[in-house]
Amino acid sequence: MKHNFIVWGIFLFVLWTSIFRAHGQMHMPETIDARIFSGISLTSFSFTPASGSYVLRDEKGQTLMRLEKFQQLSVQLNPRGIYVSAKDSIFFVEGSLSLEGKRLENFFFVRPHQSAESYRVYDDFLLVYPGEEELILVNRVGYDNYLAGVVESESGFNRHPEFYKVQTILARTYALENSRRQVHSGYDVCDQVHCQAYYGRSRYPAIMQAVFHTYGDVVADPHNRLISAVYHANCGGETVASGDLWPNHLPYLQRVEDPYCLESPGARWEATIAKDSLLSFLNDQYGINPPPAQTKALQRFSQPARLLSLDQEGLITLRSIREHFRLRSTFFSYETRNDSLHISGRGYGHGVGLCQEGAMQMAMQGYSKDQIIGFYYKGVRIINLEVIPFEFMPW
Ligand SMILES: [Zn+2]
Ligand SMILES: [Zn+2]
Incomplete structure (x- = not known):
């Protein structure tokens, strides 16, 4: 009888631990x-x-x-x-x-x-x-050493401690979500920007503290799914909705008007390109060989608020121009002077998700990490992987 109790005890213990493993907590990978x-x-x-x-x-x-x-x-x-x-x-x-x-x-x-x-x-x-x-x-x-290296590579030194927390939470969310999608085989992430820049170890105390104090914190949508935590250097005053740039429209990646980044280093830029090179790009890429009247229309282009294309029909995407001429952003206007296009641009990067320079300014003005993340990603919240039960993490 006593023996049976022990057998049952062992059986129940094994059952319990296997259930716990299946429905237990989601932990950070080591x-x-x-x-x-x-x-x-x-x-x-x-x-x-x-x-x-x-x-x-x-x-x-x-x-x-x-x-x-x-x-x-x-x-x-x-x-x-x-x-x-x-x-x-x-x-x-x-x-x-x-x-x-x-x-x-x-x-x-x-x-x-x-x-x-x-x-x-x-x-x-x-x-x-x-x-x-x-x-x-x-x-x-x-994992923590990796995150510290990413935060330093992606955002540099001497940032506000609250900004470092924001950047760490995004880096953790992005890394977990990205390696789940298995974009590479044989390793989890590369060290290039599409997997987040990672150029080595960080021992900067403020970054180490941010990693330590946000242990397990990630950004989730209302269904407790990890968000696609994309970010960029400076939005130029207006972020881009994901569906305007990429195939997926994600409800938390909406257009946000951003007053916080306008005075930051990445807010404005200038560039000059030869008018002929734009014309030959339009010809090569889009088969457009504009007659003189249309060439005249290309004399000037202005974007008081963000547009997606150069033409009203939406054919010539600003994204393709940005990529071809390696411009800092798609948020630019230009004027033709003689044979050159004088471009004045705003922002740096793709413009989707969190604007790093805006977030830095918000941190300096006393906003919390939850407020900063909630400003750039709509309807999300910070959750901790260690306290969210596995069945609520459908990945
Ligand atoms: Zn990669
Ligand atoms: Zn911004």
């Missing part, structure tokens, strides 16, 4: 795999522990060597695999490599050999995969 130096084709680099010590392993998990602080390792892609050279040994490895930190705090330098890039510093582990023509470097990094 690490994220971020591909680094993804903008350049890397075939050779050096690795140096800057703190802690590292173990080099092959893909079977065999230890190949140990590296102490400041001991340099060179790694080179070769048609047969990867060549590794250190102080007094050179060897060849088939398959991938991992460099695993062994102390409490481990971070390292990476210096690409063939590019003009100088070294960068990263936290935690480095994984190296031989690709067809390049080495794929993946930083397996603690």
Whole structure:
């Protein structure tokens, strides 16, 4: 009888833990795999522990060597695999490599050999995969360390502490949502802007504090789904609704009039392009070879409020002009003087979602992170992943 109780007890415990696992809390992942130096084709680099010590392993998990602080390792892609050279040994490895930190705090330098890039510093582990023509470097990094690096890469130094909290919450939401969609295979995120810029570790105290104080905080829509937390540098006074720029219309990404960013560095810009280059762009891209009357209509273009296209029919999108001429935004007007177009523009970036410079100004004026996020994303709220039950997180 007593024995039966124990069996039942074990059974119920197993049942309970499995239910708890299925319907329990959603936790923050501990690490994220971020591909680094993804903008350049890397075939050779050096690795140096800057703190802690590292173990080099092959893909079977065999230890190949140990590296102490400041001991340099060179790694080179070769048609047969990867060549590794250190102080007094050179060897060849088939398959991938991992460099695993062994102390409490481990971070390292990476210096690409063939590019003009100088070294960068990263936290935690480095994984190296031989690709067809390049080495794929993946930083397996603690989630908080990754977020701190993103916040610094995306928004720089000396920002208001409340702004850093806003930026951290957006970075966390964006990273979780983006890696859920699996835009890359073999790693979670790259280090380019479409996955959020990540150029290395941050040890800036205000950023570390923002990451610590917002642990698990994300932005959710009214159905408790993570939002697409897009942001840009400066909206020029008016943000763009998502449906005006991208295929998806998202109810929280609406047009917002923004009085906060108008005095910021990204608010205004000037550019000049040759009139002929606009005409040949219109011809190449849209097959428009304007007769003199229409050319006259192209003498001047003005946007007191944001428009989507150059023409009234909506054919020539401002987005295509921005991309072709690498302009800072689509929020521009121009006048023709002689053979040139003198462009005066407003804002910097795609204009959808949160305006970073407006948010910085709001933080300085005393608005809270909830108020700032609620201003740029409509109908959302900040929730904590650690307190939202799993069944309410349909992802
Ligand atoms: Zn990416
Ligand atoms: Zn703005």
